[in-house]
Ligand code: SF4
């Protein structure tokens with residue numbers, strides 16, 4: 294069996310989300326060198342260290358190599374940039390949009406999104422507060438579809454802030470508010486104590502008039518000054534392209550899909566050494582996304598912490614002299630561990646399995662049409678050996 298291969302404790306973090314920032318901070322605390330890269334601006338959150346290199350406004354266009362020695366190729370300010378790391382954490386977050394079609398309503402002076410309310414509250418005093426002072430605000434969740442956890446959590450925060458800072462009268466309409474996230478039940482109780490009125494509805498009737506909005510539900514009609522609707526979230530527009538470059542899977546919902554059938558580790562993708570953190574692969578609020586990032590960093594540390602990688606006990610090996618370069622194994626491997634390469638010592642071109650990237654699942658061996666692949670380390674049952 295092969296010896297351990299030394300690897301650098303160097304990690305690429307992709308994305309400008311708060312969970313990306315959390316992962317960067319934790320990796321630095323654990324002594325890793327971190328390359329933090331995003332297609333957007335990076336947050337200026339005081340993260341600075343000689344072990345951290347930041348690159349904003351970069352576009353990943355190619356990835357070479359495998360776990361322990363990935364080389365990511367970016368376009369950065371019109372220049373090509375190649376970054377070598379042992380692992381990659383994808384924490385690109387999600388994308389928000391206003392689902393006007395689903396709601397059947399356009400935004401107006403009487404209909405705002407939660408983000409618009411949040412932006413207004415960030416403005417200087419008294420402008421921020423006066424916009425909502427003594428107004429009755431109707432927050433409507435789960436209308437024509439379930440509101441994501443991130444937006445429910447944000448709506449909770451806004452309801453509290455509107456009550457406390459602006460003395461607004463807040464009605465919180467919901468259909469199926471599940472308080473299954475840590476701390477949500479407590480937050481609901483706190484909001485009730487602050488005066489937020491929770492109203493459960495079945496099929497609400499929403500009317501936007503000239504000067505007021507109203508919601509009719511089972512127990513009557515509530516009229517208000519402002520209707521606040523949460524936006525919806527979806528995978529970022531570049532998710533599919535990124536998945537193709539990284540050779541990782543997307544779920545049917547278009548988010549990154551983690552590998553959870555073998556040797557479970559948080560956020561582990563189908564490719565060894567590539568991990569997903571936070572909202573790019575799960576429905577969660579900002580604090581859960583950051584907790585997920587911490588778990589992912591722990592998984593990265595479990596992989597790279599010793600500064601060396603060893604292959605699995607069972608891995609695939611290609612006999613290059615038998616290989617007919619049909620590419621079946623390249624297409625079959627669910628973990629992108631096989632490539633066709635030149636074996637310089639034998640002057641032959643054939644498939645080769647990266648021993649550190651191979652999970653030993655055997656899919657390639659069972660599909661090779663000329664039996665050129667052997668599973669090394671696999672013990673055959675006695676009855677097979679005797680045949
Ligand atoms: S055994 Fe074959 S198919 Fe499975 S991970 Fe290894 S190379 Fe890929």
Ligand code: SF4
Pocket residue numbers: 611615616617618619620621622623643644660661662663664665666
């Ligand atoms: S499936 Fe077999 S023959 Fe085809 S490329 Fe892979 S090792 Fe070679």
